[in-house]
Amino acid sequence: MTLTCTSKEEVDDVLWTIDGVPIPGQKDKIIQYTKLDADFKATCSVRKNGFSRDSSEVDVNIADLPAKPSIVGQTEVRKWETLELVCDSDSAVPGMKYAWTRNGEAISKANKKYYIKEEAEKSNEGKYKCSTTYRNLAAQESDEFDVKISAGVAQAAASLLLILVAAVISRLDLV
Numbered sequence: 001m002t003l004t005c006t007s008k009e010e011v012d013d014v015l016w017t018i019d020g021v022p023i024p025g026q027k028d029k030i031i032q033y034t035k036l037d038a039d040f041k042a043t044c045s046v047r048k049n050g051f052s053r054d055s056s057e058v059d060v061n062i063a064d065l066p067a068k069p070s071i072v073g074q075t076e077v078r079k080w081e082t083l084e085l086v087c088d089s090d091s092a093v094p095g096m097k098y099a100w101t102r103n104g105e106a107i108s109k110a111n112k113k114y115y116i117k118e119e120a121e122k123s124n125e126g127k128y129k130c131s132t133t134y135r136n137l138a139a140q141e142s143d144e145f146d147v148k149i150s151a152g153v154a155q156a157a158a159s160l161l162l163i164l165v166a167a168v169i170s171r172l173d174l175v
Contacts, residue, residue: 003042005044007046010048013046014044014045014047015044016042017045018040019041020041020043067089069088069130069132069142071086071087071088071130071145072086073085073086075145075146076148076150077120077149078149078150079120079121079150080121082117082120083117083120083147083149084114085130086114086115087100091132093134096113096132097111097132098111098112098132099139115128124149125147126146127146129141129145
């Protein structure tokens with residue numbers, strides 16, 4: 001993490017402290033702080049001619065990485081019905097970002113916790129994954145979730161009609 005101490009005037013010295021403890025050897029206005037395992041309070045004080053001129057303090061809150069999400073939803077949907085999937089995460093917080101993929105390809109405009117596809121088609125079949133990101137921390141990705149699109153009601157009705165027609169024709173041949 002980069003910490004920057006700003007001052008309107010030229011200074012001789014910068015004193016950095018973390019939780020009130022001076023950081024040895026850190027005299028620059030910009031430092032890299034890598035101990036990011038807990039929240040902390042960073043303070044920078046600038047000095048000119050041995051006198052403290054300005055001091056600023058900031059509380060830094062370290063967010064945990066989002067938990068690995070899982071997908072909840074139907075594994076089989078009839079053609080022309082609605083496919084509904086949920087990217088479920090134990091660490092869901094306001095501001096969490098979501099992304100969805102199908103067969104390894106990003107799904108355009110699928111950036112919410114819920115993925116809803118009305119009137120699903122055979123092309124919506126595949127292996128889905130969702131990922132979560134919070135405050136630009138590393139994304140966590142779900143396991144694959146396999147979705148099948150089966151014959152729709154209209155197709156099933158058409159198939160039944162064909163069977164009926166075949167039965168009637170078969171009956172007529174016997175008479």
